Amino acid sequence: MINRVFLLVLATALLLGVPAWLHYGQAIAMANPAWLCLSF
Amino acid sequence: MQPASLVLGAGTLILILAMGVRQSFGIFLTPVSMDLETGRQVFGLAIALQNLLWGLAQPFAGALADRVGAIPVLIAGAALYIAGLALASMTTDPLGLHITLGVMIGLALSGSTYVTVLGAVGRVVAPEKRSLAFGLCTAAGSFGMFAVVPGAQQLLDSLDWRGAWVVLAIVVSLLVPLALGLRPADRTLTKAAGGQSLGQAIAEARGHSGYWLLTAGFFVCGFHVAFVATHLPSYLSDQGMPLHVNAWSLAMIGLFNIFGSFAFGQLGGMYRKKWVLCWLYLVRGVVIAVFLLLPVTPLTAVAFGAAIGFLWLGTVPLTSGIVGEVFGVRYLSTLYGFVFMSHQVGAFLGAWGGGYAYDVLGSYDTIWIGSVALAVFAAVIHIPIDDKPLARVAEAKA
Incomplete structure (x- = not known):
């Protein structure tokens, strides 16, 4: 069960994340140095 | 639905939302800095305050969750989170940002993230599946870094920052119904009443050398991730990397963090967690050293992001898993809360110390080398940890 939930989480992340990073990646990278908040 | 599945499902969704929104700040x-004409240090200080308060409040929020249950603590955390975001969207001065984004959301995170959720999950999942379940929860928190951050960027592009924070406050309000999914975990608290007191649990952990070593090791984890996340982009820019390489290195950290958190949770269920942690820290040291020795190219930058991302939060299921294994899960939120506080102090020093060292020395070299040394230190101090369950815990299990 746990493995299946993980695959679901991963698939959703990839499905949403990859196109979003392609589109917004540079804008996000430009927002640095505030990655303070991405950390830990 | 099985109680454990319900708690795990609710916990996973809670962490995706709570961590995802927080990671987008x-x-x-x-x-915000441009609109309020404040300079960047005002926003930076608000976030630094948030992270520090999150850590400092964590043992207290954890203790409250162990005493009254995860649901009230989560709902209170969510209410503070919503209020913090809503008020932050109306703020017009630095003090407002410090109070809302810094104090309110910092306190909110201590009630609505890992420590509260892992404590609840630990109480209902079978001991042999605990590490895997903790890995899943950590992976869910990591999801935010990869998938929610670009979503927030989209909100920022289509609305302004004030509008985006109102929408995020609405998203965070989903934590309230989700918290109710933790009910089976809270029911176990009344069943366990009459055993060890909270004070006794803290005294017991304080007298255990392994607990101190775990706490010291987690400080190093916080230092590493905060230093890398805060300063890697600037370091790459200094080395002449274009912005898209910078962006993809960050994306790789987020993506591989999902794999790593889950994989290390799984490894923790198969091998002794302290040895897995030793290897994790050692490999971190090797990855950083190799990155420093190789010339910085787009390939090495993105590969470093992937490698360090894989090793990012794998420490969470392993460290919290050892705490649960040795001391039992009755006061897991409290005991792991103290360990997490040390992580946040390390993180504060990693983020701030990295900038300070750069300003004084003119390069990041010293702090990179220091990070390698700290990785070796963390690997070594995990070796003597006595990870056997205490007699009290072993008896209860038998």
């Missing part, structure tokens, strides 16, 4: 730095 970085992209608001420039628009």
